């Protein structure tokens with residue numbers, strides 16, 4: 001968190017080279033969610049870094065590379081062990097989901113988010129509703145709440161156990177599990193007196209992996225809910241369009257046309 005604070009406070013000219021870079025730039029700094037396509041501004045500053053297989057990180061602050069390397073490695077180990085638990089929870093062998101997504105050569109992104117205290121009464125939006133484009137996300141925050149999760153038709157504030165991570169299921173998990181897991185719809189609000197920071201560590205398959213449902217999970221008569229989409233295409237699509245709930249997932253969804261009288 002300290003290193004992130006320093007990162008956000010670094011001189012504007014040092015950040016300029018990463019400012020509003022394209023969606024696939026390995027280091028990106030910005031305000032709002034890719035304001036160039038979104039049009040709207042949100043109360044968020046962010047720093048995004050591709051972290052694995054290769055860490056891309058600004059040269060200053062000096063300790064950032066070391067801190068980010070360790071944070072990425074530790075959270076990656078945890079995320080990969082969660083992948084085995086996810087596989088077992090689906091009734092599959094523990095390594096099946098990792099094997100299907102080739103997670104041994106996974107791709108990882110770190111994001112530091114900073115939200116200002118609320119400017120006035122009521123809630124401001126820090127980050128609009130979305131699901132994460134990757135497989136699994138770990139989110140850690142600085143003790144100031146603001147993450148909301150859409151559940152049962154309502155927005156619920158997610159308050160962590162002290163020192164705990166949130167685990168957020170992403171779109172690639174929804175695809176590989178043939179819809180058994182859902183990419184969680186979430187957003188960030190600003191409402192407090194204190195600035196909020198969150199650290200996101202997300203793993204995904206490597207960029208050229210075609211992600212599709214594990215065939216064993218389509219054997220229940222429902223068929224395949226999703227077609228295979230290359231992860232890099234999915235990520236570019238989600239990051240280049242207006243962030244709109246879970247609309248990005250529609251590019252992978254199998255559309256079924258049901259004509260009256262022909263359902264059997």
Ligand SMILES: O=C(O)CCC(=O)C(=O)O
Nearest residue numbers: 111113146147188198200
């Ligand atoms: O800051 C938060 O609580 C949410 C951040 C988030 O959803 C993201 O960076 O994808």
Ligand SMILES: [Fe+2]
Nearest residue numbers: 130131132186
């Ligand atoms: Fe997110």
